Amino acid sequence: MAPRVEHDLHRRRRSRNLGLLVVLLALVALIIGMTMVRVSQGNMMKGFDHRMGDLPPPVVQEGQR
């Protein structure tokens, strides 16, 4: 097996790759967290067609007025 020579170039490349890994993992965590907060708030979400917007006014029967 050939001996592996550690060079400054390898060190810099490793730091860059590890940094990018941490950034990507943090991004995934942020987006999951934002999604969970948004869904738990449930604002502006209509139940029947899953589209953004105000809920339709409740249907009131004639006899309930």
Place this chain on the structure above:
Amino acid sequence: MSDVPHSTSATGEAGFGDYVALLKPRVMSLVVFTAFVGLWVAPVPMNPFLAFCAVLFIALGGGASGALNMWYERDIDALMRRTRNRPLPAGLIEPDAALGIGLGLGGFAVMLLGLAANWFAAGFLAFTIFFYAVVYTMWLKRSTPQNIVIGGAAGAFPPMIGWACATGGLGVEPLLMFALTFFWTPPHFWALALFVKDDYSNAGVPMLTVTHGRPAARRQIFAYTLLLVPVALGLGLTSIGGPVYMTVAIVMNALFLRGGWQILRRTDAESEADRHAAERGFFKLSLYYLFAHFLALLVQSGFGGW
């Protein structure tokens, strides 16, 4: 813009820290702090996690501006002692990569801010990036000695964006927070220019101290300290002001006015004689000045207003 020869790198390979340096982390710290204060003191509460994300994305937008600035200014950065070790002139990061990071990160920050907060705040962030990268860096920095004044606007937008994240709009309070940072920037930088011998003239950047002379810069510094007084005290009379903020504002503005007056009254010979003591003191005070005002707003929000 001329291409910069790659010269000083030992390896030509950038580490993660070089990419962080591309985003100007020191400028980002000011952006984070003032955006956070703007968001915190706004009358509409925001979910803490979304607020954290919003401040983070505003900071990333600021970082994107920094990357675009370094991409465009790589030719003059290579000519100045203070900036020649930045990742681009040092040959660690390719110009195309810096441009890609700036544009990509900027777009990314704007989209995510829209999702975390609202699209008004996201649009405002996009405008801020455009203003700093295009209006200031590409257009005005090399064409007018008032470049610091105009560039100061980009640095002054973050508290407004923070406020917009929480409320979805603007008001007199964020406008005054903007004005405070906007009017603070010129005396802060011109005081530095009075005692740091930078090589802007070699790089072809018109600085007020060179184009109009140092006495003119002294007059302008004092003029801006005068302008700051009504802005800082006016902010204290709004819904986010109160006795704590007003006390800090009165003390800091009195000190700032005194410092500006001392600079106005001095000649360059007097300044050289004591190694620019007054100018150095004023610059140091200016750092405390802005920090104290925004910290006072934060503390005041804990006590309630008037």
